[in-house]
Amino acid sequence: NAGVTQTPKFQVLKTGQSMTLQCAQDMNHNSMYWYRQDPGMGLRLIYYSASEGTTDKGEVPNGYNVSRLNKREFSLRLESAAPSQTSVYFCASSEVSGSNQPQHFGDGTRLSIL
Amino acid sequence: SQKIEQNSEALNIQEGKTATLTCNYTNYSPAYLQWYRQDPGRGPVFLLLIRENEKEKRKERLKVTFDTTLKQSLFHITASQPADSATYLCALASKLVFGTGTRLLVSP
Numbered sequence: 001n002a003g004v005t006q007t008p009k010f011q012v013l014k015t016g017q018s019m020t021l022q023c024a025q026d027m028n029h030n031s032m033y034w035y036r037q038d039p040g041m042g043l044r045l046i047y048y049s050a051s052e053g054t055t056d057k058g059e060v061p062n063g064y065n066v067s068r069l070n071k072r073e074f075s076l077r078l079e080s081a082a083p084s085q086t087s088v089y090f091c092a093s094s095e096v097s098g099s100n101q102p103q104h105f106g107d108g109t110r111l112s113i114l
Numbered sequence: 115s116q117k118i119e120q121n122s123e124a125l126n127i128q129e130g131k132t133a134t135l136t137c138n139y140t141n142y143s144p145a146y147l148q149w150y151r152q153d154p155g156r157g158p159v160f161l162l163l164i165r166e167n168e169k170e171k172r173k174e175r176l177k178v179t180f181d182t183t184l185k186q187s188l189f190h191i192t193a194s195q196p197a198d199s200a201t202y203l204c205a206l207a208s209k210l211v212f213g214t215g216t217r218l219l220v221s222p
Binding site for chain 2: 004033035040041042043044045048058090092097098100101102103104105106107108
C-alpha cells in the first residue's frame, strides 16, 4: 500500500539548473498539493490541484511550475534553481480539497541548491 | 491572512505524564482543525480532526479540544511514551495552512 510516492528522495543542484520533482498517489484522490518545509517556517503551500485538469497557486509559487499529468501524478518543476529554493519538498493528496478530508503526505524530497 | 501559531520550543516530559500542546489561530474561524504527527525524515501523518461544534475529540490516548472563543486548540497525549516523541502540527485544512509544529520529547 504505497500511498504517496515522491522521487527522488535527495537531489543536489547547481544554481540555474532545472529539475522536476515527481509525485504519484494510488488512493484515487482528486486533490494533490506541493509544500515546502523550512526550519522555523513550517509547511508552506506552493501549488495545489483541486482536481485533474486544474492547478492553483498557493502561498509561495514564485520560481515553480506544476503539471497535473493525470489523476495520479502531480509534478513540480524548478526552471532555474536558486539557493533560496533549498528545502524539503512534500507532496500530499486528499479525496477533495477545502474540506475536512485529511491529507496524505509522501516522505519528501530533500533538495539542496549550491 | 490566516495564521497558526504553535510553541516553537520543544516540550520535554517524563514517560507516563500528560503532554499538552497548544495551537492558536488568527484572522479566521475554521470549521475544522486537524492535527498531524511528523517523525524526522518523514512526511506528516494525520491523527485527528475536530469540528467547531465539537468541544472535545478522543482517539485512544489522544485528546483534542477546540475553543472557538479563545481561537485555540489543545492536543493532549495521556500516559505518554518515548515512542510519542515527534513533532506535532496543527492545520486549518480548508485553508491549507499549517503551523510550524511543536517538538515533543518523552524521556524514559
